[in-house]
Amino acid sequence: xxxxxxxxxxxxxxxxxxxxxxxxxxxxxxxxxxxxxxxxxxxxxxxxxxxxxxxxxxxxxxxxxxxxxxxxxxxxxxxxxxxxxxxxxxxxxxx
Amino acid sequence: xxxxxxxxxxxxxxxxxxxxxxxxxxxxxxxxxxxxxxxxxxxxxxxxxxxxxxxxxxxxxxxxxxxxxxxxxxxxxxxxxxxxxxxxxxxxxxxxxxxxxxxxxxxxxxxxxxxxxxxxxxxxxxxxxxxxxxxxxxxxxxxxxxxxxxxxxxxxxxxxxxxxxxxxxxxxxxxxxxxxxxxxxxxxxxxxxxxxxxxxxxxxxxxxxxxxxxxxxxx
Numbered sequence: 001x002x003x004x005x006x007x008x009x010x011x012x013x014x015x016x017x018x019x020x021x022x023x024x025x026x027x028x029x030x031x032x033x034x035x036x037x038x039x040x041x042x043x044x045x046x047x048x049x050x051x052x053x054x055x056x057x058x059x060x061x062x063x064x065x066x067x068x069x070x071x072x073x074x075x076x077x078x079x080x081x082x083x084x085x086x087x088x089x090x091x092x093x094x095x
Numbered sequence: 096x097x098x099x100x101x102x103x104x105x106x107x108x109x110x111x112x113x114x115x116x117x118x119x120x121x122x123x124x125x126x127x128x129x130x131x132x133x134x135x136x137x138x139x140x141x142x143x144x145x146x147x148x149x150x151x152x153x154x155x156x157x158x159x160x161x162x163x164x165x166x167x168x169x170x171x172x173x174x175x176x177x178x179x180x181x182x183x184x185x186x187x188x189x190x191x192x193x194x195x196x197x198x199x200x201x202x203x204x205x206x207x208x209x210x211x212x213x214x215x216x217x218x219x220x221x222x223x224x225x226x227x228x229x230x231x232x233x234x235x236x237x238x239x240x241x242x243x244x245x246x247x248x249x250x251x252x253x254x255x256x257x258x259x260x261x262x263x264x265x266x267x268x269x270x271x272x273x274x275x276x277x278x279x280x281x282x283x284x285x286x287x288x289x290x291x292x293x294x295x296x297x298x299x300x301x302x303x304x305x306x307x308x309x310x311x312x313x314x
Contacts, residue, residue, distance in 0.1 A: 020284055020287070020288075021284065021288060023288050044289070047221070048115075048241055048289055050216075050219040052287035053287075054219075055212045059273070067215060070218065
């Protein structure tokens with residue numbers, strides 16, 4: 001059985017960004033779980049789209065992502081991207 | 096330069112976003128201008144040097160050149176008629192030299208944010224660009240980002256550029272954008288989508304907003 005994490009605003013924001021920037025179907029994005037593979041698996045998410053997705057996440061969550069933090073791992077799956085964004089938002093609140 | 100609408104009254108001069116974002120939004124912006132024409136408002140959509148149909152190589156594009164070209168395109172389009180600037184994203188960095196009755200901006204972007212996104216695009220494609228954005232003595236050659244050759248001077252000037260905020264300015268943003276705006280509207284950021292898209296509901300709503308704004312500015 002797949003786990004269903006409690007929906008957070010970060011979770012919703014990351015989903016909305018993927019839907020809006022990659023022009024994905026809303027139902028398809030709503031069905032993403034932590035294991036859904038992104039970079040390399042979603043043809044819509046090419047290297048140009050990566051910059052758009054990350055910048056849109058930055059704008060909507062008011063966070064700053066350093067270029068050296070951008071690696072294949074954080075974009076590997078929906079769960080990895082959501083956790084990365086949640087950590088960034090948490091770090092911002094902590095300061 | 097594409098023109099729409101009547102031969103009298105104010106002229107809306109539309110300024111597309113910069114570089115790749117212009118290609119993604121051209122259809123949407125042209126659609127908005129057609130809707131303004133249906134509301135009896137004239138408009139013009141100029142091509143700036145190194146953009147659209149221009150024959151100037153992109154690596155020769157400069158911020159000051161874009162501003163001058165836009166000012167002369169606005170004069171050519173409007174003559175003695177009042178000009179209202181309609182700018183999108185980084186297009187709002189270019190209208191400083193235009194004598195405009197008002198400025199209406201959709202999701203205006205700071206140059207710094209645009210340059211950061213450009214450099215990130217390149218880094219994500221595995222071609223990290225080595226540039227010191229504060230060093231004007233760096234005479235290195237143009238850099239290629241997503242197929243566009245851009246001069247280092249352009250990136251530096253853009254990085255320091257901001258929008259006009261004086262005079263009659265109305266800022267509209269998407270409701271997902273937390274930045275300050277006079278109005279927030281629902282919609283997806285078409286300028287970030289790799290496939291050029293359109294949104295006719297948003298174009299209708301914005302055309303109404305612009306028509307109202309221009310009518311208010313005339314009073």
